[in-house]
Amino acid sequence: xxxxxxxxxxxxxxxxxxxxxxxxxxxxxxxxxxxxxxxxxxxxxxxxxxxxxxxxxxxxxxxxxxxxxxxxxxxxxxxxxxxxxxxxxxxxxxxxxxxxxxxxxxxxxxxxxxxxxxxxxxxxxxxxxxxxxxxxxxxxxxxxxxxxxxxxxxxxxxxxxxxxxxxxxxxxxxxxxxxxxxxxxxxxxxxxxxxxxxxxxxxxxxxxxxxxxxxxxxxxxxx
Amino acid sequence: xxxxxxxxxxxxxxxxxxxxxxxxxxxxxxxxxxxxxxxxxxxxxxxxxxxxxxxxxxxxxxxxxxxxxxxxxxxxxxxxxxxxxxxxxxxxxxxxxxxxxxxxxxxxxxxxxxxxxxxxxxxxxxxxxxxxxxxxxxxxxxxxxxxxxxxxxxxxxxxxxxxxxxxxxxxxxxxxxxxxxxxxxxxxxxxxxxxxxxxxxxxxxxxxxxxxxxxxxxxxxxx
DNA sequence: ACAAAAATGACAAGTTGGTGACAGAATTTT
DNA sequence: AAAATTCTGTCACCAACTTGTCATTTTTGT
Numbered sequence: 330x331x332x333x334x335x336x337x338x339x340x341x342x343x344x345x346x347x348x349x350x351x352x353x354x355x356x357x358x359x360x361x362x363x364x365x366x367x368x369x370x371x372x373x374x375x376x377x378x379x380x381x382x383x384x385x386x387x388x389x390x391x392x393x394x395x396x397x398x399x400x401x402x403x404x405x406x407x408x409x410x411x412x413x414x415x416x417x418x419x420x421x422x423x424x425x426x427x428x429x430x431x432x433x434x435x436x437x438x439x440x441x442x443x444x445x446x447x448x449x450x451x452x453x454x455x456x457x458x459x460x461x462x463x464x465x466x467x468x469x470x471x472x473x474x475x476x477x478x479x480x481x482x483x484x485x486x487x488x489x490x491x492x493x494x495x496x497x498x499x500x501x502x503x504x505x506x507x508x509x510x511x512x513x514x515x516x517x518x519x520x521x522x523x524x525x526x527x528x529x530x531x532x533x534x535x536x537x538x539x540x541x542x543x544x545x546x547x548x549x550x551x552x
Numbered sequence: 553x554x555x556x557x558x559x560x561x562x563x564x565x566x567x568x569x570x571x572x573x574x575x576x577x578x579x580x581x582x583x584x585x586x587x588x589x590x591x592x593x594x595x596x597x598x599x600x601x602x603x604x605x606x607x608x609x610x611x612x613x614x615x616x617x618x619x620x621x622x623x624x625x626x627x628x629x630x631x632x633x634x635x636x637x638x639x640x641x642x643x644x645x646x647x648x649x650x651x652x653x654x655x656x657x658x659x660x661x662x663x664x665x666x667x668x669x670x671x672x673x674x675x676x677x678x679x680x681x682x683x684x685x686x687x688x689x690x691x692x693x694x695x696x697x698x699x700x701x702x703x704x705x706x707x708x709x710x711x712x713x714x715x716x717x718x719x720x721x722x723x724x725x726x727x728x729x730x731x732x733x734x735x736x737x738x739x740x741x742x743x744x745x746x747x748x749x750x751x752x753x754x755x756x757x758x759x760x761x762x763x764x765x766x767x768x769x770x771x772x773x774x775x
Numbered sequence: 776a777c778a779a780a781a782a783t784g785a786c787a788a789g790t791t792g793g794t795g796a797c798a799g800a801a802t803t804t805t
Numbered sequence: 806a807a808a809a810t811t812c813t814g815t816c817a818c819c820a821a822c823t824t825g826t827c828a829t830t831t832t833t834g835t
Binding site for chain 2: 420422470481
């Protein structure tokens with residue numbers, strides 16, 4: 330499921346768009362203020378941000394610039410009534426990827442959204458984080474307290490799987506199946522334990538990576 | 553100088569757009585038929601294609617699909633009078649990156665063009681740099697700490713590709729595809745490794761050029 | 776205290792990328 | 806046109822890293 334944030338203060342429009350896009354198999358979170366949007370994005374970075382210009386607590390282009398400065402690859406599409414050239418140009422100047430003028434046809438929005446997502450090549454969950462550990466899937470890089478850590482393929486896959494299921498306990502069997510057993514080959518059960526140890530060593534024994542005895546492991550925010 | 557092809561049969565519009573964009577430091581080639589466009593693209597792939605829908609010898613969306621099937625990363629922007637939702641949706645379906653309805657403001661086209669180029673990484677930058685390494689695409693020259701370095705064609709292409717994707721991990725496959733395999737010819741996987749070694753030697757083993765084991769390479773500023 | 780589960784250290788086999796050498800192709804010089 | 810030079814792809818080999826496994830120790834829950 331692809332995550333979208335829709336920053337919009339008019340609940341009617343917001344809900345109509347949300348409903349339409351959820352039919353198209355997106356997961357849409359509505360943010361009614363810029364402050365809430367910032368909060369949400371910091372918490373979890375979506376695949377794309379849809380952004381209204383006029384918000385009760387500020388201007389959309391400020392948020393767009395803020396997004397651009399922190400997440401270069403996170404696409405932003407303006408959705409706004411402000412349709413004259415000057416507005417459009419300044420929207421793009423603030424770092425937008427597309428600009429759609431209200432009122433718009435939902436299917437046009439959908440087409441433009443797909444085009445933007447195709448172009449940015451973003452996998453769902455491009456940015457994942459837990460405590461001080463961060464993955465940027467486009468960069469294929471892992472950071473631990475802002476220092477880049479170089480993981481082997483198996484370690485990277487394992488960490489990715491755990492972070493994609495942050496907050497949930499994942500069983501050893503499930504992990505083995507997903508990270509190793511993809512095409513039916515058998516691996517020793519201890520392989521997981523060993524790879525986990527190697528991962529923990531490289532991430533300096535993170536507290537957010539817990540062992541759930543006789544079940545599996547769980548990654549979760551502790552701070 | 554960034555190359556654009558503008559596929560348009562109306563010489564008045566074509567020349568107006570060409571003149572405006574050349575002021576903005578693009579190099580615009582006008583193609584009055586789809587056949588000519590195909591020819592030109594096969595001959596030299598531009599940074600972006602601007603495309604009219606109705607052409608004397610066929611439909612723009614056919615060309616767009618053809619481009620998309622051969623050059624996945626070459627962006628296409630429709631410029632057309634056909635402005636209803638159905639047209640726009642089918643334009644995007646054929647693989648467009650943006651769709652601008654005539655008549656349009658030239659500066660809006662410019663903004664959208666920049667946004668598309670930024671996203672595809674076919675950056676308009678004539679000068680690319682990373683740490684002490686600089687490329688001047690006009691001069692076709694490379695400098696390492698202000699000393700000119702003479703690269704062979706393959707080395708230059710490789711460096712250019714890496715610098716155009718500065719900050720991203722590019723896979724070995726992607727590099728081979730882009731720098732060598734352009735028209736489907738096979739090259740040994742080790743060719744990349746060897747060319748990379750030669751490049752590194754000439755650039756005195758730059759720290760900004762990292763190997764990401766079992767993925768590819770990444771160029772990024774380290775200072 | 777006990778048994779089960781997980782962590783750990785060590786190791787051998789397997790990958791992967793870096794390296795020097797070489798020969799044919801392409802380009803430049805004579 | 807011939808010779809010299811440079812470029813390019815390939816190969817064999819090496820070093821570094823990765824990975825799965827085992828034997829052993831430590832931790833954990835009861």
